Amino acid sequence: MAIHSSAVVDPKAELDSSVVVGPYAVIEAGVRIDAGTRVEPHAVISGPTTIGKRNLIGSFASVGGAPQDLSYKGEPTELIIGDDNQIREYASIHRGTPHGNAKTVIGNSNLLMAYTHVAHDCKIGNHVILANVATLAGHVEVGDRASIGGLVAVHQFCRIGTLSYIGGLSGIGLDVPPYVILAGTRNRTRISGINKIGLKRNGFSRESINSLENAFKIIFRSPNLLLKDALEQARLEVTDCQEVENLITFFENSKRGVIKRTIED
Structure with missing residues (x-):
């Protein structure tokens, strides 16, 4: 295990011996990190959070923080992250709430670019791309291999279908069908066709x-x-x-x- 001398790792955190933790990173109690994962400088990981194998947690990312929900009163909830994900700098991912199955879940091989936000109780599949500053409100579900462009905002409880492609700056207030390309804001959102490419x-x-x-x-x-x-x-x-x-x-x-x-x- 390679933990920089300036990093702060709670004794109650569980890290595989191959985990790398960069300078000034903070890993709190209740965090479990599996083999091959790298935590870059200044990242903060709060628990309860489980992180799988070979993930990258970028600099200044905030992972596993309490949900931004006024009804949340400190109940035990969790964040679960699979394997081979890239969570880039300044991304934020929050734990679940008691009325949302108490967990936020991120699958495998996803790319969450800089400044992306995944709110409480979201469920993200596998091979999903969230471009810079894409924002998912609470309880959003994203199907496998969906691509969400930069500065896209998705309303709470929406579903993003498998292999859909959402253009940048879009505002999503309804479910997005699988296999389609779309872009636009609110009542101007338009689907251009099947995502053939x-x-x-x-x-x-x-x-x-x-x-x-x-x-x-x-x-x-x-x-x-x-x-x-x-x-x-x-x-x-x-x-x-x-x-x-x-x-x-x-x-x-x-x-x-x-x-x-x-x-x-």
Whole structure:
């Protein structure tokens, strides 16, 4: 274990022998850090927090702090971070609240760029990118391989679908469907189409991408159909494609409502 002499590590913190802790970092009681993780200078990690293997905690990052929730009264909640994540300088990630399953969860191989914020009770999947100053309010869920641009703000309780791409400066107040590209603020948010480049880069077949495009036309560009009818028609006409079923199910399970406006609206 390589802990700089100026770092402050509470005796009740549990660090693997291979963890590296830089100058002036602070690691508080209740923190557990697994093998190969590096904590850079001036980072602060509060507990209860569990951090997996081979993570990078950047300089001045604040990880595992108490939730910014006026109803929080010091109850025992936690932050769980998986493996191979990069949490860059000045990022902040907060623990959960008792009314949000008491935990914030971040999966594996994610990149949280500088100044990003992940609020209490969020759930982030795997291979997610949050660009600089992207902000997630409480209880936000982000699917695998989603990309959230710089200065994006996501309202509490929203869901960000798998492999969606959100352009910078966007304001998100409703659920973002999987597999789409969108940008804009509030009532001006528009979806431009299926995230074909992202799908190709992640090994999706041409057949799956074509099926998603066909389903997209039915769901998003059928002005004479109610949403429930459009979803039913897409399910009947575009068969044998799990991604299409995922898209339809995402709509059906939404509690806040799903962004459906396109650039043609």
